[in-house]
Amino acid sequence: MPVKNFDIKGLTSEEVLRAREAHGKNTLEGKKAHGLLDALKSLVKEPMVILLLVASTIYFISGSVGDGIFMAAAIVLVSAISLYQDGKSQNALERLKDFTRPKCKVIRNAEVVEINSEEVVLGDSLMVEEGATIAADGEIVHSNDFSVNESILTGESLPAYKDSTKEDRTIYKGTTVASGLAIATVTAIGNATQLGKIGKSLEDIQEEKTPLERQINAFVKKMVVAGAFVFVIVWGINFYNSRDVLDSLLKALTLAMSILPEEIPVAFTTFMALGSYRLMKMGIVVKQIKAVETLGSATVICSDKTGTITENKMALTKVYSLSSNKIVDIKNPLGKSEKELVRSAMWASEPIPFDPMEVALHDAYEKITQKDERPDYQMVHEYPLGGEPPMMTHLFENTIGQRIIAAKGAPEALMAVSNLSDDEINKIEEAIDLLATDGYRVLGVGTTHFKGTDYPKNQQDFNFVFMGIIAFYDPPKKNIQSVFNSFHDAGIKVKIVTGDNAATTDAIAREIGFRGCEKSISGDELMPLTQTELSQRVQTTNLFTRMFPKAKLKIINALKANREIVAMIGDGVNDAPALKAAHIGIAMGKKGTEIAKEAALLVLLKDDLGDMVVAVAMGRRIYTNLKKAIQYIISIHIPIILTVFIPLVLWWPFPNIFSPVHVIFFELIMGPTCSIIYENEPMEKDIMTRPPRPISATFFNWRELATSVFQGLLITAGTLSAYQYAVLQGSDEATTRTVVFITLITANIALTLVNRSFKYSILTTIKYKNNLVPLIIAITVALTGLLLFIPPLTHFFELKTLDVHQILVATGIGFFSVIWYEVVKWRKRVRERNEKFCARLI
Structure with missing residues (x-):
C-alpha cells in the first residue's frame, strides 16, 4: 500500500534544517581524536627516533656539531616520512568511512527518501524494515508484522514484537529489525539515545590483533631484544679499546640502529590501509583493514543463491491452481481460479511490500483486478514468517466485518496444514517438481475462515484450503559461471547455501555449470548429523538447500573446524549469523539488508560477485607484496649489521667502518623502497592459479626466511670482500669505507629488482608497470653520486672520491652478490615446467 494511505507526510525540508540546528547530527560522540598530536606522540615512542635523539645529543656534547645537526635533520626527515605514510593510511581509512556509513529511510515532504543515518533529526518519520539497523530512538506510529532484535541493549536474543497499540512501542538506535516494517517518529538521536548513553563503555575495548600482526610484532620484539644485547657487547668492546664513554656509545648505537627493523610495522599498516583504499575504489568496501590479509587465503566460499548468484528480480512467471490443475504462464489470460490465487497471495503479503516477491505480487494484483480492494481493508492480526519450513499468515477486515485470511510459504508448510487427499497431494507435488526443475522458486498459497478475535496461538492451528502454487523466476547473473570458474582455478572450493528447495537450486546450478551439484543436503537432514558425519558431509557436498539460519551457521562452523578459511556471501537477515561467524563475511551493497552489511567485513557496492574475484586477487597481491617487502628488509639488514659487527669483533684494520650517519642514510633509502615500491607492485600473472595458503601457514615460512637470510649473508660476503679488497690494495679507512658503501648501495638496488x-x-x-621503481632507484643513485663527488658531503660522510676501476669493482661485487638468485629462480621454473609435463603424461 502506498505510504500516503497512512497519512504520514513527515517533516518538511525547512523543519529538518531547524531540527538539525537545534539538536545537531545523529552521531555518537566519543573520545576526541587528535590526529597529528596522536601521531607525534606515537612517533616519539619509536625506537629509531629515540636512538637518533640519543646519537644527536651525544654528537653535540662531544663537540661534533655537524654530525649532531645531521642527526637532528635525520630525525625530522624520518618523522616526516612516518607522518606522510601515516597520513596516507589515515586518509585511506577516512575515505573508507564515507562508504561504510549506514543508510536509512525517512519520510520527508510526503516522500520516502534514503539518507545517511547521521542525517536523521528529531521528529523525522523513520521507516525501518526487515534487516535494517535502526538509526535512532523513536515511537512507532504504524507497523506490519514488526519485531526487533534488542540483544545489543538487553542481552535477550529472542525478537520483541512491537506495534503502536502496545505499551512498549519504542524502537532503539543500534537494534535490528527481525521481521516486518514499521514507521516511527524519532524521539532521540546521537548521544541522547539509549545506545549513546551506554556508548562510553565501548571506548576502552581494545581491538584484537590478527595472527599476522602478532607474528610481525613478535619478530620485531625479538630483533629489539637482540639489538639491545648486541648493543651492550659492542659498547663494552669499544669502551675496552678506547676508554671513551661517548665514542663507544656512538659506535654501539650504530649497530643498534642497523638491527632495528622499524620498517616492518610501518609496511604492514601502509599495505593494509592502501590495499583497502584500492579495493574501495573498485567498489569493494573493507570495513576492517586487517581483513585484507585474510582475503587471499580463503579456501572455501559459501554463497547464498537469491540475490547473490541470481539477479533477485523475482518476476512472477507462472501459477498453478489446484482447482483447475493447470500451470499457466502469467503472460497468458488467467482464469477465475488463477486470478483468485494471485489475489490471495497478495493478501498474504505485507501491506507495504519490500521483499521483491511481495512487490511482484502487488504488481500482478494491480494488473488483474478491476477494483482495488486494498484501501477498504485493514490488517487486524498477523502471524510472522515462522516454522520449519516457514509460512506466514495475515488477517484483514473491512468496515462491514468481511474478512480475508491468507497464507503463503513453503509448499510443504501449507500442505501440512490443509486437508488434502492423496490424489491432490500427488498433483501438487507433480506441479512443484515441474516448476522447480525448471529453476522456478515456488510458494504455496492457502486461505481459511475464522470468526471472533480469540485467534489461535500458532498459524499452523488454522485449517487451510490449499489454493495452489505461485512460481517466480530469478535469472542467474550473466557472469556467474566465469566467476565460479575463476574461484576453482584459484583452488577455492565453492558451495551454494540457500533457503530454496533442492530442485530449484539444482536447476540454477546446472544452468550456470556449477561443479559438484550431484550431491545436495537439506537443512532438516543436516541438523541431526553428528560432528564426525557433519565434518565429512560439508567437505563432499556443494549444494545445501532449505537452509535456515542455524543450519547455515552450523555449516560455517563445521568448515572452520575442518581448518578451512571460510568466506560467506549473503544479503538477507537469515545470512547474518553465518556472515558474522565466517572468517570473511561478504554482503551485497545495493540489495543487501543493513543487518547483513553490519555483520559482514566486506561489502560489494555493485552487488557483482565478479568483484569478489578481484578482492581475492587483491588480497593475494597485498599479502605477496608485503612478504616481498619484509623479506627485502630482512635481507638488507643482515649485511648492515654484520658489516658493522664483524670488523669490530675480528679486530680488522678499520673496526668501525660505519658511523650512525651512514646507517641512517641506508635507513632513509630502505624505508621508501619497502613501503612504496613493493606496495605499488602489480599482481604477478599466476597469482590466481596458485592454491590458497593453508590456515596453519605462518607468515615467516622457514624456507622463505632461509632464502632472505642466505641473500643477506651473500651480500655480507660481498661487502666484506670489498672491504678486504680495499685493504689489500693499501687503501686508507675513508677509501675502504667508500668501497664498502658503494658495494652495499649497489646490492640494495639489485636486491630491490x-x-x-x-x-x-x-x-x-x-x-612490470611500477613507475616508482625507476624513480626510487634514480634518487638513490643521485644521492650516492652527490656523496661521492660533492667535496663537502664527501668530507662530512668521511668518504673519498674513487677512480673508475674502484667504482666498477665495488658495483660489480654488489651486483653479483645478489644476481645469483636469478639462477635459483630459473631452476625453480624449470622444475615446475617438468612437474606439469609429467602430470600431463600421467
Missing part, C-alpha cells in the same frame, strides 16, 4: 618476484626472471619483472 631481483626480489620483485621469487619465481619470475628480472627480465620479466622489469616489464
Whole structure:
C-alpha cells in the first residue's frame, strides 16, 4: 500500500534544517581524536627516533656539531616520512568511512527518501524494515508484522514484537529489525539515545590483533631484544679499546640502529590501509583493514543463491491452481481460479511490500483486478514468517466485518496444514517438481475462515484450503559461471547455501555449470548429523538447500573446524549469523539488508560477485607484496649489521667502518623502497592459479626466511670482500669505507629488482608497470653520486672520491652478490615446467 494511505507526510525540508540546528547530527560522540598530536606522540615512542635523539645529543656534547645537526635533520626527515605514510593510511581509512556509513529511510515532504543515518533529526518519520539497523530512538506510529532484535541493549536474543497499540512501542538506535516494517517518529538521536548513553563503555575495548600482526610484532620484539644485547657487547668492546664513554656509545648505537627493523610495522599498516583504499575504489568496501590479509587465503566460499548468484528480480512467471490443475504462464489470460490465487497471495503479503516477491505480487494484483480492494481493508492480526519450513499468515477486515485470511510459504508448510487427499497431494507435488526443475522458486498459497478475535496461538492451528502454487523466476547473473570458474582455478572450493528447495537450486546450478551439484543436503537432514558425519558431509557436498539460519551457521562452523578459511556471501537477515561467524563475511551493497552489511567485513557496492574475484586477487597481491617487502628488509639488514659487527669483533684494520650517519642514510633509502615500491607492485600473472595458503601457514615460512637470510649473508660476503679488497690494495679507512658503501648501495638496488618476484626472471619483472621503481632507484643513485663527488658531503660522510676501476669493482661485487638468485629462480621454473609435463603424461 502506498505510504500516503497512512497519512504520514513527515517533516518538511525547512523543519529538518531547524531540527538539525537545534539538536545537531545523529552521531555518537566519543573520545576526541587528535590526529597529528596522536601521531607525534606515537612517533616519539619509536625506537629509531629515540636512538637518533640519543646519537644527536651525544654528537653535540662531544663537540661534533655537524654530525649532531645531521642527526637532528635525520630525525625530522624520518618523522616526516612516518607522518606522510601515516597520513596516507589515515586518509585511506577516512575515505573508507564515507562508504561504510549506514543508510536509512525517512519520510520527508510526503516522500520516502534514503539518507545517511547521521542525517536523521528529531521528529523525522523513520521507516525501518526487515534487516535494517535502526538509526535512532523513536515511537512507532504504524507497523506490519514488526519485531526487533534488542540483544545489543538487553542481552535477550529472542525478537520483541512491537506495534503502536502496545505499551512498549519504542524502537532503539543500534537494534535490528527481525521481521516486518514499521514507521516511527524519532524521539532521540546521537548521544541522547539509549545506545549513546551506554556508548562510553565501548571506548576502552581494545581491538584484537590478527595472527599476522602478532607474528610481525613478535619478530620485531625479538630483533629489539637482540639489538639491545648486541648493543651492550659492542659498547663494552669499544669502551675496552678506547676508554671513551661517548665514542663507544656512538659506535654501539650504530649497530643498534642497523638491527632495528622499524620498517616492518610501518609496511604492514601502509599495505593494509592502501590495499583497502584500492579495493574501495573498485567498489569493494573493507570495513576492517586487517581483513585484507585474510582475503587471499580463503579456501572455501559459501554463497547464498537469491540475490547473490541470481539477479533477485523475482518476476512472477507462472501459477498453478489446484482447482483447475493447470500451470499457466502469467503472460497468458488467467482464469477465475488463477486470478483468485494471485489475489490471495497478495493478501498474504505485507501491506507495504519490500521483499521483491511481495512487490511482484502487488504488481500482478494491480494488473488483474478491476477494483482495488486494498484501501477498504485493514490488517487486524498477523502471524510472522515462522516454522520449519516457514509460512506466514495475515488477517484483514473491512468496515462491514468481511474478512480475508491468507497464507503463503513453503509448499510443504501449507500442505501440512490443509486437508488434502492423496490424489491432490500427488498433483501438487507433480506441479512443484515441474516448476522447480525448471529453476522456478515456488510458494504455496492457502486461505481459511475464522470468526471472533480469540485467534489461535500458532498459524499452523488454522485449517487451510490449499489454493495452489505461485512460481517466480530469478535469472542467474550473466557472469556467474566465469566467476565460479575463476574461484576453482584459484583452488577455492565453492558451495551454494540457500533457503530454496533442492530442485530449484539444482536447476540454477546446472544452468550456470556449477561443479559438484550431484550431491545436495537439506537443512532438516543436516541438523541431526553428528560432528564426525557433519565434518565429512560439508567437505563432499556443494549444494545445501532449505537452509535456515542455524543450519547455515552450523555449516560455517563445521568448515572452520575442518581448518578451512571460510568466506560467506549473503544479503538477507537469515545470512547474518553465518556472515558474522565466517572468517570473511561478504554482503551485497545495493540489495543487501543493513543487518547483513553490519555483520559482514566486506561489502560489494555493485552487488557483482565478479568483484569478489578481484578482492581475492587483491588480497593475494597485498599479502605477496608485503612478504616481498619484509623479506627485502630482512635481507638488507643482515649485511648492515654484520658489516658493522664483524670488523669490530675480528679486530680488522678499520673496526668501525660505519658511523650512525651512514646507517641512517641506508635507513632513509630502505624505508621508501619497502613501503612504496613493493606496495605499488602489480599482481604477478599466476597469482590466481596458485592454491590458497593453508590456515596453519605462518607468515615467516622457514624456507622463505632461509632464502632472505642466505641473500643477506651473500651480500655480507660481498661487502666484506670489498672491504678486504680495499685493504689489500693499501687503501686508507675513508677509501675502504667508500668501497664498502658503494658495494652495499649497489646490492640494495639489485636486491630491490631481483626480489620483485621469487619465481619470475628480472627480465620479466622489469616489464612490470611500477613507475616508482625507476624513480626510487634514480634518487638513490643521485644521492650516492652527490656523496661521492660533492667535496663537502664527501668530507662530512668521511668518504673519498674513487677512480673508475674502484667504482666498477665495488658495483660489480654488489651486483653479483645478489644476481645469483636469478639462477635459483630459473631452476625453480624449470622444475615446475617438468612437474606439469609429467602430470600431463600421467
